[in-house]
Amino acid sequence: TTYSIAVIPGDGIGPEVVAEAVKVLDAVTEPAGITLAKTTYPLGAEHWLATGEVLSDETLDQLRGHDAILFGAVGAAPNDTRIPSGILERDLLLKLRFTFDHYINLRPATLYLGTTSPLAEPGDIDFVVVREGTEGLYAGNGGRVRQGTDHEIATEVSINTAHGVRRLVKYAFELAQKRPRKKLTLVHKHNVLVNAGRLYQETVNQFAPQYPDVTVDYLHIDAATIFLTTEPSRFDVIVTDNLFGDILTDQAGAVTGGIGLAPCGNINADRTAPSMFEPVHGSAPDIAGTATAQPVAAILAAAMMLEHLGHENLADQINQAVRRDLETHGNEKRSTDQVGDHIVAALQDA
Amino acid sequence: TTYSIAVIPGDGIGPEVVAEAVKVLDAVTEPAGITLAKTTYPLGAEHWLATGEVLSDETLDQLRGHDAILFGAVGAAPNDTRIPSGILERDLLLKLRFTFDHYINLRPATLYLGTTSPLAEPGDIDFVVVREGTEGLYAGNGGRVRQGTDHEIATEVSINTAHGVRRLVKYAFELAQKRPRKKLTLVHKHNVLVNAGRLYQETVNQFAPQYPDVTVDYLHIDAATIFLTTEPSRFDVIVTDNLFGDILTDQAGAVTGGIGLAPCGNINADRTAPSMFEPVHGSAPDIAGTATAQPVAAILAAAMMLEHLGHENLADQINQAVRRDLETHGNEKRSTDQVGDHIVAALQDA
Ligand SMILES: CC(C)[C@H](C(=O)O)[C@@H](O)C(=O)O
Ligand SMILES: CC(C)[C@H](C(=O)O)[C@@H](O)C(=O)O
Numbered sequence: 001t002t003y004s005i006a007v008i009p010g011d012g013i014g015p016e017v018v019a020e021a022v023k024v025l026d027a028v029t030e031p032a033g034i035t036l037a038k039t040t041y042p043l044g045a046e047h048w049l050a051t052g053e054v055l056s057d058e059t060l061d062q063l064r065g066h067d068a069i070l071f072g073a074v075g076a077a078p079n080d081t082r083i084p085s086g087i088l089e090r091d092l093l094l095k096l097r098f099t100f101d102h103y104i105n106l107r108p109a110t111l112y113l114g115t116t117s118p119l120a121e122p123g124d125i126d127f128v129v130v131r132e133g134t135e136g137l138y139a140g141n142g143g144r145v146r147q148g149t150d151h152e153i154a155t156e157v158s159i160n161t162a163h164g165v166r167r168l169v170k171y172a173f174e175l176a177q178k179r180p181r182k183k184l185t186l187v188h189k190h191n192v193l194v195n196a197g198r199l200y201q202e203t204v205n206q207f208a209p210q211y212p213d214v215t216v217d218y219l220h221i222d223a224a225t226i227f228l229t230t231e232p233s234r235f236d237v238i239v240t241d242n243l244f245g246d247i248l249t250d251q252a253g254a255v256t257g258g259i260g261l262a263p264c265g266n267i268n269a270d271r272t273a274p275s276m277f278e279p280v281h282g283s284a285p286d287i288a289g290t291a292t293a294q295p296v297a298a299i300l301a302a303a304m305m306l307e308h309l310g311h312e313n314l315a316d317q318i319n320q321a322v323r324r325d326l327e328t329h330g331n332e333k334r335s336t337d338q339v340g341d342h343i344v345a346a347l348q349d350a
Numbered sequence: 351t352t353y354s355i356a357v358i359p360g361d362g363i364g365p366e367v368v369a370e371a372v373k374v375l376d377a378v379t380e381p382a383g384i385t386l387a388k389t390t391y392p393l394g395a396e397h398w399l400a401t402g403e404v405l406s407d408e409t410l411d412q413l414r415g416h417d418a419i420l421f422g423a424v425g426a427a428p429n430d431t432r433i434p435s436g437i438l439e440r441d442l443l444l445k446l447r448f449t450f451d452h453y454i455n456l457r458p459a460t461l462y463l464g465t466t467s468p469l470a471e472p473g474d475i476d477f478v479v480v481r482e483g484t485e486g487l488y489a490g491n492g493g494r495v496r497q498g499t500d501h502e503i504a505t506e507v508s509i510n511t512a513h514g515v516r517r518l519v520k521y522a523f524e525l526a527q528k529r530p531r532k533k534l535t536l537v538h539k540h541n542v543l544v545n546a547g548r549l550y551q552e553t554v555n556q557f558a559p560q561y562p563d564v565t566v567d568y569l570h571i572d573a574a575t576i577f578l579t580t581e582p583s584r585f586d587v588i589v590t591d592n593l594f595g596d597i598l599t600d601q602a603g604a605v606t607g608g609i610g611l612a613p614c615g616n617i618n619a620d621r622t623a624p625s626m627f628e629p630v631h632g633s634a635p636d637i638a639g640t641a642t643a644q645p646v647a648a649i650l651a652a653a654m655m656l657e658h659l660g661h662e663n664l665a666d667q668i669n670q671a672v673r674r675d676l677e678t679h680g681n682e683k684r685s686t687d688q689v690g691d692h693i694v695a696a697l698q699d700a
Contacts, residue, residue, distance in 0.1 A: 078568075086541030094542070118468045118579075137508070142545045152512035154549040158487070162502035189593070191436030192444070195492045199504040222600035225575065229468075229604035243539070247597060250572035254579035 002035040003309055006066040006274070011044040011088070012283030013293035013336075014072025020295035020340030021070060021302040024321075027344045028306070028314050039066070043092055044283075045076040045083055054091035060099060064273055068305050069096070071266075071278035072298065077285035090140070093278075097133050100273035102266035103164060104171050105133035105245060106304070107280060109252035109262065111232075112323060114330025117257045120232050125256050127235035128179075130172040131245025133266055135164045136196075138242045160196040160241065165203045171269055172239035173211045183236035185217040187224045187244055196241065204239070224248060228255055253280055260294025263301035267308065275308050277301040291335040296322060299343060321346035352385040353659055356416040356624070361394040361438070362633030363643035363686075364422025370645035370690030371420060371652040374671075377694045378656070378664050389416070393442055394633075395426040395433055404441035410449060414623055418655050419446070421616075421628035422648065427635035440490070447483050450623035452616035453514060454521050455483035455595060456654070457630060459602035459612065461582075462673060464680025467607045470582050475606050477585035478529075480522040481595025483616055485514045486546075488592045510546040510591070512553070519553045521619055522589035523561045533586035535567040537574045537594055546591065554589070574598060578605055603630055610644025613651035617658065625658050627651040641685040646672060649693060671696040 007022065009015035022038065029036055041059060048054055063069060074092050076083040096102070111117050111125035135158075142156040176184040186204050190197025201218065208216050219227065221244045227234055228251050240248060253259035262280040279297030287293060300322060307315035325339070325346045334342070357372065359365035372388065379386055391409060398404055413419060424442050426433040446452070461467050461475035491507040526534040536554045540547025551568065558566050569577065571594045577584055578601050590598060603609035612630040629647030637643060650672060657665035675689070675696045684692070 086544060089541045090544075138542055142508070142543070144545050144549065146512075148552075150512055152549060154510045154545040156508040156510075156543045156546050158492070158506040158508070160504045160506075162496075162500055189596075191439045192488055192593075193492070193506045194436060194440075195494050195504040196506050199494065199502060202498075222596050225597055225601035226604040226609060229579070229601060243542075246539075246572050247575055251575035251579065251601070254576040259576060 001033070002037055003067040004065070005036045005038045005305075006063050006069040007038050007040045008043050008069060008071045009040065010072035010074040010283060011046070011076060012073060012285040012288040014044070014074065014283050016288070016291070016293045016336050017279060017295040017298035018070060018072040020336060020343075021298040023340045024299050024318060024343050024347070025302045025306070027347050028317050032311075032314060034311070034314070044074045044088060045080070048083060048088065054088060055095055060095075063096070064100070066274050068274050068309060069276035070302060070305060071096075071276050073279065073281060073283040075283040075285070094138060096276055097266050100266075100276065101268045101270070102133045102276060103167055104265070104267040104269050105131035105242070106265040106267055107131060107245070107249040107252070107262065108300075109249070109256050111256045112261065112326045112330065114327040115257040115261065116331070117255055119229060119255050124233040127232075127238060127252075128175065129238045129240065129245055129249050129252065130168065130175060131240055131249065132164060132168045132242045134242075135159050135161060136242035158193070158196055158241075158243075160199055162199065162203070165199055167269070169200075169203045169207050169239055172237055173207050173214055176214045176237040177211055179236060181236040182213055183215045183217065185219055185224075185235060185238050187219050187221055187238055187240040187248065189221050189244075191220065200241065221247070225251060228252060232256075249280055258294065259297070261296045261300070263297050263304055265301070265304040265308065275305075277305040277308070291337065293336045295336050295339050296326070299340070317347060317350065318343075321350065324349075351383070352387055353417040354415070355386045355388045355655075356413050356419045357388050357390045358393050358419060358421045359390065360422040360424040360633060361396070361426060362423060362635040362638040364394070364424065364633050366638070366641070366643045366686050367629060367645040367648035368420060368422040370686060371648040373690045374649050374668060374693050374697070375652045375656070377697050378667050382661075382664060384661070384664070394424045394438060395430070398433060398438065404437060405445055410445075413446070414450070416624050418624050418659060419626035420652060420655060421446075421626050423629065423631060423633040425633040425635070444488060446626055447616050450616075450626065451618045451620070452483045452626060453517055454615070454617040454619050455481035455592070456615040456617055457481060457595070457599040457602070457612065458650075459599070459606050461606045462611065462676045462680065464677040465607040465611065466681070467605055469579060469605050474583040477582075477588060477602075478525065479588045479590065479595055479599050479602065480518065480525060481590055481599065482514060482518050482592045484592075485509050485511060486592035508543070508546055508591075508593075510549055512549065515549055515553045517619070519550075519557050519589055522587055523557050523564055526564045526587040527561055529586060531586040532563055533565045533567065535569055535574075535585060535588050537569050537571055537588055537590040537598065539571050539594075541570065550591065571597070575601060578602060582606075599630055608644065609647070611646045611650070613647050613654055615651070615654040615658065625655075627655040627658070641687065643686045645686050645689050646676070649690070667697060667700065668693075671700065674699075
């Protein structure tokens with residue numbers, strides 16, 4: 001079997017961690033007789049500086065033709081004034097999420113043996129955030145009136161649809177049902193955001209009877225950040241909106257021993273366009289070029305990609321190799337490519 | 351001098367912690383020849399059940415006549431289906447914040463000696479969040495279209511004005527300038543919320559030259575939750591919008607050893623209406639009546655009230671007594687009124 005994979009390494013440490021993810025992907029797919037035909041798209045800051053273009057319609061069309069996308073990270077250095085703030089994130093990363101209808105933004109949070117967290121013991125944290133990916137405050141709806149005057153009003157509109165919330169909540173229930181603890185926690189702020197919050201809560205209430213074995217819970221976003229600190233083991237599957245999911249998963253990354261271990265699947269579960277897999281972390285321009293970037297998040301994202309392509313078994317091989325590697329070497333100081341090499345070795349040991 | 355104070359004990363543990371705050375207030379003001387004339391307003395769940403009214407215009411007018419308001423907490427038990435979710439929060443707490451133009455929502459976060467945090471050493475955390483209190487996603491602007499159908503759209507509109515952001519940012523700069531570290535961090539998400547985010551960032555940029563001794567920094571909200579976990583000592587003054595402030599301060603409460611120690615000032619800095627002081631925590635119906643509620647947050651809120659009334663010296667006496675008490679008894683198991691008694695004793699020892 002051959003899959004056609006688009007690779008977007010991006011900026012900063014993006015290309016460094018993607019190289020390790022590709023190394024591990026090849027090591028697991030080749031022995032299985034699977035070929036990943038990769039096309040690299042050099043998008044990001046350099047491309048913008050050279051062409052003034054973030055993502056052309058033509059490139060978007062080409063990307064659509066692939067079976068999946070492996071994405072590194074984009075974003076210029078904060079002090080690089082040549083590139084308008086946020087333009088790469090919005091016109092590349094978010095544009096892909098919206099155009100390809102990546103409505104499930106799937107973010108597992110695991111505390112691995114061999115890594116340390118100040119807040120829990122390894123094994124105690126194992127949850128997944130099912131974040132909405134195509135609406136909410138990310139819809140890009142809002143504006144500035146009387147800009148720059150004393151009377152300016154700037155708005156941001158969170159757009160939430162029954163269509164969007166239902167497909168999200170259904171996915172989250174199905175995921176919860178497959179997991180040993182079968183628990184679903186809706187996180188929102190329905191005491192203040194009464195419109196969107198009630199749509200979410202009512203949707204969860206509607207689906208719940210179809211999943212009688214799933215325990216349903218609710219937390220306000222502010223309370224959820226407390227429990228992530230004081231009792232992260234209480235979570236199994238969290239379902240939440242786009243912005244709350246953004247916030248919670250970065251906090252979860254910190255709580256599980258570092259954002260360098262947190263992968264993300266941008267999934268179109270209807271498969272009408274390619275899904276995209278990336279580390280949660282950003283381009284970290286401050287450490288780019290030092291070979292110190294942690295590639296595990298990108299490698300775990302690659303495993304999510306294989307699972308999405310139907311190769312759960314190969315995904316599991318990577319996940320187990322990462323576990324074994326972290327158990328043995330988790331607290332050592334290693335270069336980016338050493339980590340990749342060790343994980344390949346752990347794969348071959350198995 | 352006599353001040354007229356409105357006391358709104360509220361629901362759950364609200365009355366329990368407010369009683370201790372009043373005890374400490376009296377102990378510090380009486381020897382100074384200051385009289386606090388208190389009027390109690392029995393608002394909250396019981397009042398709603400008895401009258402069907404959350405807050406009448408008449409009560410609102412009476413409250414306006416006081417010099418300050420001491421507030422406990424409101425909110426029915428989550429399983430009390432007689433009271434519509436969020437109605438007490440919105441029609442009482444938020445209504446007061448909006449009607450009395452409490453545009454500064456001031457929330458100090460301190461890790462006290464004698465208390466423990468998994469994430470830092472006592473003394474390492476000492477920052478203040480200056481949260482906007484009267485606009486953003488709390489404006490109550492939004493709605494549901496085609497409610498209950500497959501085609502529903504639910505919106506929430508974040509409203510941000512130059513007026514609102516300027517007075518907030520100015521207050522935050524002035525506060526930062528008074529503190530030893532003189533550092534101001536804007537927290538927003540201007541790579542996605544480009545309209546509101548830019549208004550905030552541009553406003554900070556405009557004021558910065560007037561405060562040349564203040565160091566200015568920026569973090570996206572998602573990155574801020576990471577740093578609150580990994581490096582909380584980096585913060586001094588944080589300025590942020592209403593919702594981000596809500597989220598960050600609950601997380602900060604957890605990081606500094608418990609939300610039971612976190613006070614909040616809802617401040618109208620123009621003094622056109624009474625300001626209101628409350629603990630950050632909620633009514634915690636699950637522990638109401640067990641005498642286990644931690645009253646320190648309410649006591650520190652009472653100190654903020656005295657400071658607002660111009661008695662910085664008395665406020666400081668309370669703050670120092672709390673510090674001494676926590677140092678001595680911080681890790682003991684004490685009942686709510688024992689804590690109040692100990693703090694009164696610590697005041698008298700001084
Ligand atoms: C880069 C940014 C636009 C993005 C987001 O906010 O979704 C990132 O923080 C993420 O979580 O993937
Ligand atoms: C009760 C709720 C409306 C309130 C808020 O969201 O502001 C509370 O969480 C707070 O932080 O004071």
